[in-house]
Amino acid sequence: MSALLEASGLALRFGAVPALDGVALEIFPGEVVAIVGESGSGKTTLLRVLSGMMRPEAGEVRYRDPEGGLHVVHEMGEAELRRLHRTDWGFVHQNPRDGLRMRVSAGGNIGERLMAVGARHYGNIRAEAAEWLRRVEIDPARIDDMPALFSGGMQQRLQIARTLVTRPRLVFMDEPTGGLDVSVQAKLLDMIRALVADLGLAVVIVTHDIAAARLLAHRLLVMRRGQVVEQGLTDRVLDDPQHEYTQLLVASVLAA
Amino acid sequence: MSWAIRTEGLGKSFTLHLQGGVRIPVLEGVDLSVAAGECVALAGPSGAGKSTLMRLLYGNYGAAAGRILIRHHGAEVDLAAADARLVREVRRETLGYVSQFLRVIPRVPTLDIVAEPLMARGVAREAARPRAAELLAQLNLPARLHGLPPATFSGGEQQRVNLARGFAPGYPVLLLDEPTASLDAGNRAVVVGLIRAAKAAGSAIIGIFHDTEVRDQVADRLFEVLPMPVAA
Numbered sequence: 478m479s480a481l482l483e484a485s486g487l488a489l490r491f492g493a494v495p496a497l498d499g500v501a502l503e504i505f506p507g508e509v510v511a512i513v514g515e516s517g518s519g520k521t522t523l524l525r526v527l528s529g530m531m532r533p534e535a536g537e538v539r540y541r542d543p544e545g546g547l548h549v550v551h552e553m554g555e556a557e558l559r560r561l562h563r564t565d566w567g568f569v570h571q572n573p574r575d576g577l578r579m580r581v582s583a584g585g586n587i588g589e590r591l592m593a594v595g596a597r598h599y600g601n602i603r604a605e606a607a608e609w610l611r612r613v614e615i616d617p618a619r620i621d622d623m624p625a626l627f628s629g630g631m632q633q634r635l636q637i638a639r640t641l642v643t644r645p646r647l648v649f650m651d652e653p654t655g656g657l658d659v660s661v662q663a664k665l666l667d668m669i670r671a672l673v674a675d676l677g678l679a680v681v682i683v684t685h686d687i688a689a690a691r692l693l694a695h696r697l698l699v700m701r702r703g704q705v706v707e708q709g710l711t712d713r714v715l716d717d718p719q720h721e722y723t724q725l726l727v728a729s730v731l732a733a
Numbered sequence: 734m735s736w737a738i739r740t741e742g743l744g745k746s747f748t749l750h751l752q753g754g755v756r757i758p759v760l761e762g763v764d765l766s767v768a769a770g771e772c773v774a775l776a777g778p779s780g781a782g783k784s785t786l787m788r789l790l791y792g793n794y795g796a797a798a799g800r801i802l803i804r805h806h807g808a809e810v811d812l813a814a815a816d817a818r819l820v821r822e823v824r825r826e827t828l829g830y831v832s833q834f835l836r837v838i839p840r841v842p843t844l845d846i847v848a849e850p851l852m853a854r855g856v857a858r859e860a861a862r863p864r865a866a867e868l869l870a871q872l873n874l875p876a877r878l879h880g881l882p883p884a885t886f887s888g889g890e891q892q893r894v895n896l897a898r899g900f901a902p903g904y905p906v907l908l909l910d911e912p913t914a915s916l917d918a919g920n921r922a923v924v925v926g927l928i929r930a931a932k933a934a935g936s937a938i939i940g941i942f943h944d945t946e947v948r949d950q951v952a953d954r955l956f957e958v959l960p961m962p963v964a965a
Contacts, residue, residue: 505818508818663839663840664839664840666839667840667841670838671841692838695817695818695821696817696818709795709817710792710817710820710821712793713792713793713795713817713820716788716793716794717747717788717793717794717795719748719795720750721750721751724749724750724751725750725751728751
C-alpha cells in the first residue's frame with residue numbers, strides 16, 4: 478500500500494522561531510495520526526502546511542490521488558487545490574465558524590459540499606443532508622435552521638457532517654474539540670471515532686488532549702519546537718515514552 | 734512442534750528522564766518459545782517483570798534489546814523491529830491481548846466492543862454480533878447488558894467483556910494477563926474452558942495466572958521470569 482500523503486524536509490520559521498524544523502511524515506489510507514505537543518510546538522503550522530494552506534520555506538508535501546498519480550501540493554494551482562479540498566480532502570477547523578457558512582441553513586451547509594462534487598437533484602441532496610444530520614445526532618427537523626441557532630457542540634457536529642458528506646479520503650482536523658465543554662467533547666470524540674472507522678478515512682488530527690489522541694489515533698507524532706521528537710504506535714508512545722519531552726507530557730496528564 | 738511466538742535475547746530497561754535520567758533494567762536475555770496449541774504460564778515473584786514481558790510481546794512497550802518473532806500469515810515478523818502499521822496488522826490478525834482492565838470507550842455498547850475485533854478482521858456485522866453475544870452469554874453476561882456501555886459494570890463484568898473481546902477472533906497467539914483475577918468460581922471455570930478450546934484450536938497462549946488452580950488446569954509448563962539483580 479502506498480502513502481496517501483508524504484512530506485519531507487519541511488521547514489518554516491516565524492522570525493527567529495522555528496515553527497517547522499526538518500519534519501517528515503507519511504499518512505497511509507485508513508490511518509488516524511495524531512500530532513500532539515504544547516502550544517507553539519508547530520503542530521497547527523504543520524497541519525496548515527500539509528493541507529496546502531501555508532507554504533513551507535523548504536521541503537515538499539506530496540499527495541497521491543485515487544489513480545495513483547503523485548501531486549506536489551505546493552505546486553498545484555489555486556483552483557486545483559480548491560478542488561482537492563472540496564472532493565478528496567476535508568478540513569475540520571477548531572472554530573466551527575471557520576468551517577461553516579453561518580448565513581446558510583444547516584441543510585444548505587451539507588448540501589453545498591454535495592453540489593460541489595456534482596450532485597444536482599434537490600430531493601436527493603436534502604435527503605442526504607437529513608441523513609447526515611441524523612448521523613451526527615442533530616434532529617433532522619432542524620434542517621432549515623441557521624447554524625447560529627445551534628450550540629457550539631452542535632455547530633462542530635454540523636461542520637463534521639459537512640466535511641464528511643462527500644466521503645473524502647483524507648481529513649485534517651485542528652483541535653476539533655478545542656472550545657467545547659468536557660461532556661460535549663466526549664460525545665464528539667466518540668462520534669468522530671465511529672465515523673472515521675465506518676468510512677475508513679485517513680485523518681491527521683492536531684490536539685493537545687492526550688486522552689483524545691489515545692482514543693482516536695493509531696499513530697502519534699510528538700512535536701516540540703518545530704521538530705517531531707518521537708513517533709510511533711499510540712499506545713507505545715504513551716505507555717513507554719522514550720523522549721524526555723514525551724515523558725513530561727505523559728506525566729503531566731491527570732489520570733481520570 | 735514449531736513455535737508460534739519466540740523471543741531471542743529480549744531485554745527491557747526504562748530511562749526516566751524526569752528523575753535525572755536514572756535507568757531501570759527490568760528484563761535481560763529472555764528466550765521464550767511457545768508452540769501452537771501450547772499454554773505457557775509466566776512465573777516469578779511480583780515485580781520480576783512478568784507484566785513488562787507481556788507488554789513487550791504485545792508491542793505496547795518497545796524492546797531495548799533482542800527480537801520478538803511471531804508467525805504472521807505464514808511469515809516470520811520481528812515485532813521488536815516492526816513499524817507501527819505492521820504491529821497494528823499483526824494485532825488485528827494474529828496477536829490478541831487480554832489485559833487486566835477494560836479500557837472503556839465512552840458510549841459504545843458492550844456487544845459492539847466485543848464484535849469490533851471480529852469486524853476489523855473482515856467478519857460481517859451480521860455474523861460478528863451473534864458470535865459476540867454467544868461469547869458474552871457463555872461468560873454469564875446477561876443479554877440485557879449487551880446493549881449498554883460497560884462503564885458502569887462491576888470489575889468482574891468488565892473483565893468478562895474484555896475476555897469475550899479477546900477470545901472472539903480466535904487469535905493464533907493470545908496473551909492473558911490475570912484473566913480470572915476478578916471472577917467467581919463459576920466464571921473461572923468458563924475461562925478455563927475457553928483457554929482449553931483455544932489451545933485445541935491451535936492458539937499459542939502465554940498467561941500470568943496468580944490463581945494456581947486455574948494455572949494448573951491450563952498451563953503445559955511454567956516459564957520463570959527472574960528479577961534483575963539490584964545494582965550495588
